[in-house]
Amino acid sequence: MTTASEDTAAKTAKKFSVDFKTLGPAIALLLLCIIGFMLNPAFVSEGNLTNLLTRSAFIGIIAVGATFVITAGGIDLSVGSMAAAISGVMIIVMNNAIETMGSGVPTVLLGCGIAILLGIGAGWINGALTTKGKIEAFIVTLGTMGIYRSLVTYFADGGTLSLNFDIRGTYRPVYYDSFLGLPFPVWVFIGVAICGWLLLNRTAFGRYCTAIGSNEAVAKYSAINVDRVKTLTYIIQGLCVSFATIIYVPRLGSASASTGVLWELEAIAAVIIGGTVLKGGYGRIGGTILGALILTTIGNILNFTDVISNYLNGTMQGLIIIVAVLLQRSDWKVSKSGKS
Amino acid sequence: MSMKKALGAIAVTGALVFAGAAVADEKIKIGVSYPTPTHAWAAGMNWHAEQAEKRLEKIYPDVDLILVNSPDPGAQASALEDLVSVHQIDALVVLPFESEPLTDPVLNVKKSGAWITVVDRGLSQPGIEDLYVAGNNPELGRVSAQYMKGRLKDGDNIVILRGIPTVIDNERFDAFMAEIEGSGINVLDHKHANWNRDDGFEVMQDFLSRFPDIDAVWAQDDDIAIGVVAALKQAGRDGDGMFVVGGAGMKETIKAIMDGDELVPVDVLYPPAMIATAMDATVNAFKSNGPVAGRYILGATLITRENAESYYFPESPF
Numbered sequence: 001m002t003t004a005s006e007d008t009a010a011k012t013a014k015k016f017s018v019d020f021k022t023l024g025p026a027i028a029l030l031l032l033c034i035i036g037f038m039l040n041p042a043f044v045s046e047g048n049l050t051n052l053l054t055r056s057a058f059i060g061i062i063a064v065g066a067t068f069v070i071t072a073g074g075i076d077l078s079v080g081s082m083a084a085a086i087s088g089v090m091i092i093v094m095n096n097a098i099e100t101m102g103s104g105v106p107t108v109l110l111g112c113g114i115a116i117l118l119g120i121g122a123g124w125i126n127g128a129l130t131t132k133g134k135i136e137a138f139i140v141t142l143g144t145m146g147i148y149r150s151l152v153t154y155f156a157d158g159g160t161l162s163l164n165f166d167i168r169g170t171y172r173p174v175y176y177d178s179f180l181g182l183p184f185p186v187w188v189f190i191g192v193a194i195c196g197w198l199l200l201n202r203t204a205f206g207r208y209c210t211a212i213g214s215n216e217a218v219a220k221y222s223a224i225n226v227d228r229v230k231t232l233t234y235i236i237q238g239l240c241v242s243f244a245t246i247i248y249v250p251r252l253g254s255a256s257a258s259t260g261v262l263w264e265l266e267a268i269a270a271v272i273i274g275g276t277v278l279k280g281g282y283g284r285i286g287g288t289i290l291g292a293l294i295l296t297t298i299g300n301i302l303n304f305t306d307v308i309s310n311y312l313n314g315t316m317q318g319l320i321i322i323v324a325v326l327l328q329r330s331d332w333k334v335s336k337s338g339k340s
Numbered sequence: 341m342s343m344k345k346a347l348g349a350i351a352v353t354g355a356l357v358f359a360g361a362a363v364a365d366e367k368i369k370i371g372v373s374y375p376t377p378t379h380a381w382a383a384g385m386n387w388h389a390e391q392a393e394k395r396l397e398k399i400y401p402d403v404d405l406i407l408v409n410s411p412d413p414g415a416q417a418s419a420l421e422d423l424v425s426v427h428q429i430d431a432l433v434v435l436p437f438e439s440e441p442l443t444d445p446v447l448n449v450k451k452s453g454a455w456i457t458v459v460d461r462g463l464s465q466p467g468i469e470d471l472y473v474a475g476n477n478p479e480l481g482r483v484s485a486q487y488m489k490g491r492l493k494d495g496d497n498i499v500i501l502r503g504i505p506t507v508i509d510n511e512r513f514d515a516f517m518a519e520i521e522g523s524g525i526n527v528l529d530h531k532h533a534n535w536n537r538d539d540g541f542e543v544m545q546d547f548l549s550r551f552p553d554i555d556a557v558w559a560q561d562d563d564i565a566i567g568v569v570a571a572l573k574q575a576g577r578d579g580d581g582m583f584v585v586g587g588a589g590m591k592e593t594i595k596a597i598m599d600g601d602e603l604v605p606v607d608v609l610y611p612p613a614m615i616a617t618a619m620d621a622t623v624n625a626f627k628s629n630g631p632v633a634g635r636y637i638l639g640a641t642l643i644t645r646e647n648a649e650s651y652y653f654p655e656s657p658f
Binding site for chain 1: 550
């Protein structure tokens with residue numbers, strides 16, 4: 001209930017509060033960049049910034065999907081394993097298609113098509129088990145997390161699946177080439193972010209997600225098809241995982257049991273840092289993107305300095321995540337008290 | 341023990357006519373327990389263990405090797421109990437998941453009278469195992485450093501990508517640094533890349549942005565090296581005599597060395613096949629007239645184009 005009232009408060013005071021809420025993660029990111037620059041001016045070199053953006057694309061794209069799931073009151077822990085399993089199947093399919101289809105663009109498109117179908121399918125399974133099966137999302141996705149992870153281990157025979165070298169030549173540009181100075185993964189990231197923003201903020205579907213996350217029972221009585229909307233959020237999540245996988249595979253052309261480990265937690269962290277409420281009812285795509293950038297920047301900065309012991313990397317990441325959320329939550333209070 | 345040897349000898353010469361149950365009793369049963377393979381190196385180990393099982397059982401029809409893999413330390417402890425109670429093993433070859441939680445279970449197997457061979461990861465109490473077979477982590481670091489010293493000159497710069505923060509990683513790193521000291525080669529920085537391709541790629545990207553002049557990279561591990569090579573190629577800094585030294589002996593890396601790759605010209609061996617060495621030695625404990633008990637520390641061989649072929653197993657997953 002408190003969330004709902006805060007939410008309406010936030011809506012009525014839109015002009016002030018939106019600014020405040022956007023500022024939290026944005027300030028955190030700006031501070032990080034300044035620290036990075038002070039530690040080493042090479043931090044702001046074009047090469048490093050491009051690396052940063054490209055690297056953020058995986059978690060960022062997945063986190064856009066996670067924003068929908070979390071806004072609608074769900075959670076998806078399976079995304080990292082799902083990414084690994086989809087990468088694995090993609091590689092197997094493409095390697096096997098060489099004989100019949102050659103190593104050109106059609107094979108790569110086939111791989112991408114398979115990835116998208118698998119993502120949608122895997123998302124639908126999570127959604128259907130949550131809604132029709134009436135199992136908590138945490139348990140469903142904890143289960144599928146284990147299943148997908150062990151599947152990729154099985155496909156790879158415990159080792160690493162590697163993409164055939166001929167296809168790698170065809171597929172490689174998808175990660176490494178640029179358009180208008182920005183690498184392709186960044187364009188995919190931008191595209192997914194814009195679509196996500198429009199879907200969440202400008203469509204009935206987006207409003208349904210928010211309504212279900214605020215109060216599922218009320219949403220149901222308001223004639224919202226709750227099961228369908230919730231299942232769709234998981235399908236969107238699955239689709240986002242597919243997109244992330246499609247740009248991930250050409251990077252190193254391999255998948256193994258260590259692919260995508262902890263991506264689910266990074267995606268959830270990005271969503272929460274960005275201002276989306278973990279228990280649902282309020283979501284921000286813009287914040288999620290800043291959250292993903294913050295997470296990647298932390299890792300990048302830690303690689304740029306030897307001041308902090310390597311063993312304390314996790315501590316720094318944890319601290320920065322907590323501080324970023326703290327900044328943004330205290331802003332919530334400011335906006336609320338400012339209104340009342 | 342001599343009783344068993346005598347029985348074994350009978351089995352070789354003519355016991356095959358005996359009834360099945362009787363034969364089974366006379367077999368030398370050796371349990372082989374290791375973690376379920378979840379990464380490439382362990383998958384390679386699994387493959388080599390299976391190969392050794394086939395080979396040894398063919399040579400010695402009276403030897404029965406029982407391979408068991410377990411997904412976690414608890415499961416491995418239970419598996420060890422089963423090997424004793426169900427199979428009544430005469431010897432155990434074990435690669436412990438973790439040293440601490442498996443010390444007691446292995447000790448219990450020891451109390452049943454079985455021969456104990458410990459592979460790669462030592463137990464936390466000394467004196468339990470009859471035989472210890474392991475790769476040589478400090479030697480891996482030292483051999484890598486020696487190669488660097490041979491290729492680089494005073495004032496050249498290198499960066500180091502380390503593994504997962506563990507004792508193994510520290511041993512390799514400390515030995516490398518000790519060997520490189522005083523050579524005039526600058527170690528610009530070292531970061532953990534967790535024996536992982538993706539981390540290797542990202543850490544190397546950041547090193548490349550940070551340091552304009554790098555002459556060589558010690559990646560410590562073949563998976564990290566794959567990420568490093570991708571980052572070098574992306575930045576177009578893979579020429580000018582730049583080279584990367586990995587470690588372990590991944591088949592793709594060894595193949596590349598055989599083909600004369602200039603970017604990854606050598607590899608330092610830390611072979612998953614050590615499980616097969618341990619199985620061989622354990623069988624010898626029953627079959628050979630020479631003593632077997634003791635410590636068997638494998639060399640960290642430098643694999644070059646000349647000797648690469650003997651370390652290449654195209655069928656293995658690693």
